[in-house]
Amino acid sequence: MRRYFGRKLFIYALTFFLAATIDWMIPRFMPGDPVQNMLSRAALHAEAAEVMHGYYTRAFGLDVPVWQQYINFWIALFHGDLGTSVYLFPQPVLQIIMRAVPYDIFLLLPAILLSWLAGNKFGAFAARSKWLDNTISPLGYILTATPYMWLGILLAWFFGIVLGIFPIAGAYSFTMRPHLSWAFVGNLLKHWFLPFASLFLVKFGGWAIGMRNMIIYELEADYSHYLEALGAPRKLVRQYAYRNAILPQITGLGLDLGVVVAGALVTEVVFSYPGIGYLILAAIQNQDYFLIQGCFLFIIIGVLLANFIIDIVYVIVDPRTRTGMQGETV
Amino acid sequence: MSLQVENLKVYYQTLGGDVKALDGATFSVADGEIMGLAGESGCGKTTLGHSLIRLTPPMRFIEGRVTLDGKELPVWDMEEMNVFRFKKISIIPQYAMNAMNPTRKIGKMTAELLESRRVNAQATWPELKRRLDLVELSHDVLNMYPIELSGGMKQRMVMVLSTLLDPSLLIADEITSALDVSSQKAVVEMLVEFRNQRCCNSVIVITHDISILYQIADSIMIMYAGQLAEKAPTETIIHAPRHPYTQLLISSLPEIGVKHDEKRLSGIPGRPPLLLDPPAGCRFRERCPVAFDACLEPPPFTEVASDHFVACWKEA
Numbered sequence: 001m002r003r004y005f006g007r008k009l010f011i012y013a014l015t016f017f018l019a020a021t022i023d024w025m026i027p028r029f030m031p032g033d034p035v036q037n038m039l040s041r042a043a044l045h046a047e048a049a050e051v052m053h054g055y056y057t058r059a060f061g062l063d064v065p066v067w068q069q070y071i072n073f074w075i076a077l078f079h080g081d082l083g084t085s086v087y088l089f090p091q092p093v094l095q096i097i098m099r100a101v102p103y104d105i106f107l108l109l110p111a112i113l114l115s116w117l118a119g120n121k122f123g124a125f126a127a128r129s130k131w132l133d134n135t136i137s138p139l140g141y142i143l144t145a146t147p148y149m150w151l152g153i154l155l156a157w158f159f160g161i162v163l164g165i166f167p168i169a170g171a172y173s174f175t176m177r178p179h180l181s182w183a184f185v186g187n188l189l190k191h192w193f194l195p196f197a198s199l200f201l202v203k204f205g206g207w208a209i210g211m212r213n214m215i216i217y218e219l220e221a222d223y224s225h226y227l228e229a230l231g232a233p234r235k236l237v238r239q240y241a242y243r244n245a246i247l248p249q250i251t252g253l254g255l256d257l258g259v260v261v262a263g264a265l266v267t268e269v270v271f272s273y274p275g276i277g278y279l280i281l282a283a284i285q286n287q288d289y290f291l292i293q294g295c296f297l298f299i300i301i302g303v304l305l306a307n308f309i310i311d312i313v314y315v316i317v318d319p320r321t322r323t324g325m326q327g328e329t330v
Numbered sequence: 331m332s333l334q335v336e337n338l339k340v341y342y343q344t345l346g347g348d349v350k351a352l353d354g355a356t357f358s359v360a361d362g363e364i365m366g367l368a369g370e371s372g373c374g375k376t377t378l379g380h381s382l383i384r385l386t387p388p389m390r391f392i393e394g395r396v397t398l399d400g401k402e403l404p405v406w407d408m409e410e411m412n413v414f415r416f417k418k419i420s421i422i423p424q425y426a427m428n429a430m431n432p433t434r435k436i437g438k439m440t441a442e443l444l445e446s447r448r449v450n451a452q453a454t455w456p457e458l459k460r461r462l463d464l465v466e467l468s469h470d471v472l473n474m475y476p477i478e479l480s481g482g483m484k485q486r487m488v489m490v491l492s493t494l495l496d497p498s499l500l501i502a503d504e505i506t507s508a509l510d511v512s513s514q515k516a517v518v519e520m521l522v523e524f525r526n527q528r529c530c531n532s533v534i535v536i537t538h539d540i541s542i543l544y545q546i547a548d549s550i551m552i553m554y555a556g557q558l559a560e561k562a563p564t565e566t567i568i569h570a571p572r573h574p575y576t577q578l579l580i581s582s583l584p585e586i587g588v589k590h591d592e593k594r595l596s597g598i599p600g601r602p603p604l605l606l607d608p609p610a611g612c613r614f615r616e617r618c619p620v621a622f623d624a625c626l627e628p629p630p631f632t633e634v635a636s637d638h639f640v641a642c643w644k645e646a
């Protein structure tokens with residue numbers, strides 16, 4: 001057990017190190033000069049620009065040799081310093097990200113968890129009879145094949161423009177200031193609903209189809225046939241099949257949860273929802289490499305963390321991993 | 331008479347048409363009899379075994395009658411058969427290595443299975459442990475997952491499980507083919523011991539390995555291309571077979587102890603016919619060295635001597 005997690009931790013640490021290094025390279029080796037880019041927008045005259053360029057280069061720590069920059073990057077990282085944004089200068093990158101992350105969690109966590117629960121239930125349900133399968137499965141396939149963007153636009157058009165019952169942009173009305181009141185919370189939920197629904201529906205289709213296929217596969221497995229041959233009632237056979245079919249779904253859930261902090265780029269763009277996805281787009285458009293770098297670092301951490309949690313959950317729910325570990329230590 | 335099968339026909343429904351994998355089998359297995367069922371791969375042995383206990387699509391029941399201890403088995407009805415399964419008729423499947431749910435501890439699975447059949451698991455436990463002793467498995471296996479057992483252990487565990495409710499008929503499908511020679515011997519001896527101790531009444535042992543049958547079977551039934559060729563007491567099949575196919579099969583064994591399927595190709599020229607569209611008349615005709623005019627008609631499976639049945643015009 002110890003050795004298993006020790007080895008896993010080592011692999012995660014190594015992955016993080018490599019991913020962070022690649023992440024560090026992005027702003028340094030990309031074409032274009034972020035500082036120059038920022039100054040050009042300020043439209044200063046040449047002399048002042050020269051001075052400012054020197055100032056900002058120092059401010060961003062770009063005046064030392066590359067290897068020194070790399071070491072500084074790690075030192076700063078361990079102090080929780082992700083650098084300074086160019087596009088929202090002089091706000092620290094970390095602060096900007098921290099402002100966006102709650103929106104992602106608020107939007108994606110319910111969408112992922114609820115669609116997972118509902119999808120599994122419906123998928124298992126669909127595998128129950130031909131009739132259900134013929135109605136639920138096509139619906140699932142249509143939903144999961146729908147592009148997020150397309151469904152988002154469709155929902156925005158129908159509920160936002162035709163019916164006019166839901167707002168279609170932002171996390172709350174521009175006229176409001178964030179504060180704790182029923183009016184504000186209601187407003188927040190209203191803005192949240194359409195992006196949530198578009199994510200939920202597409203994901204739901206995917207989970208339902210996945211579960212349906214897995215259950216049918218498990219019902220055709222040898223152990224299911226053996227139970228049937230010994231006259232076990234359907235209920236028991238299904239119960240076993242469900243429990244085994246849910247294992248790959250848990251992996252899928254973990255992978256999905258890992259990108260919670262990455263936001264849902266397309267959906268957030270469609271609904272101008274201020275999460276990380278929206279932020280990444282803004283950062284790219286403004287060539288704000290430090291902000292891009294910060295966002296990616298966050299995503300890396302999120303994915304690795306989720307994977308690690310899934311590893312632990314798997315050890316609990318799937319005895320095969322546990323025995324595999326014993327085999328290793330013997 | 332423990333088991334009686336009359337003119338049982340079970341086909342596989344495929345896109346290309348019906349595969350006539352079991353085409354009119356009539357035989358019986360006596361109380362306490364261990365009957366060996368042998369024949370080339372694909373001749374329908376597993377199909378026959380499954381037809382008696384778990385007949386599911388693409389298998390399709392065509393006609394026939396199966397009686398066990400005087401009661402007709404509704405083999406065509408998945409639901410109604412449940413009453414008989416496990417308690418009256420049971421199987422050690424060909425896939426015994428994967429027969430147990432990989433994510434449940436064996437003991438827990440056993441208890442859940444028993445309870446689902448309304449058998450008190452607690453009351454059964456002492457007997458379960460006694461039988462584990464019988465097959466030389468430690469009681470600890472009940473606390474293990476199937477993956478923690480070796481192939482031979484799984485095979486014995488499934489044997490204990492399948493016979494736990496003392497079925498009247500046990501179908502043992504290829505219980506030795508996945509094992510090494512010494513475990514093979516142990517497993518078949520345990521099977522005989524189970525029969526002797528009345529853990530099961532009659533047994534049908536399906537195998538490729540005639541030498542195993544020579545050790546344990548009271549009688550042997552030979553199948554060819556979805557039909558019965560010959561059934562007789564073991565000594566008769568080995569030393570005085572009368573069906574040309576059986577004769578070739580036995581003579582192609584250089585000595586008892588060699589699996590016949592390894593030797594088959596050199597022993598009997600030709601291949602068995604495809605069961606999707608089998609030839610009319612005797613299905614062995616193409617390969618039969620003594621075929622003659624009458625063989626264009628299908629030969630009946632007739633009793634040529636006491637307890638000796640042959641499907642061949644030469645013997646009829």
Ligand SMILES: Nc1ncnc2c1ncn2[C@@H]1O[C@H](COP(=O)(O)OP(=O)(O)OP(=O)(O)O)[C@@H](O)[C@H]1O
Pocket residue numbers: 342343344349351369370371372373374375376377378388424538605
């Ligand atoms: N699911 C299926 N669909 C169509 N045909 C099948 C199916 N299963 C088996 N068959 C056919 O039925 C015939 C009998 O198969 P069966 O499995 O009963 O043979 P067997 O004697 O048990 O062979 P083995 O010794 O290899 O286990 C074979 O010719 C096979 O091609």
Ligand code: SF4
Pocket residue numbers: 573574575612613614615616618619620621622624625629641642643644
């Ligand atoms: S019936 Fe004819 S073809 Fe068939 S085994 Fe007998 S002799 Fe050969």
Ligand SMILES: [Mg+2]
Pocket residue numbers: 375376377424503
């Ligand atoms: Mg078989």
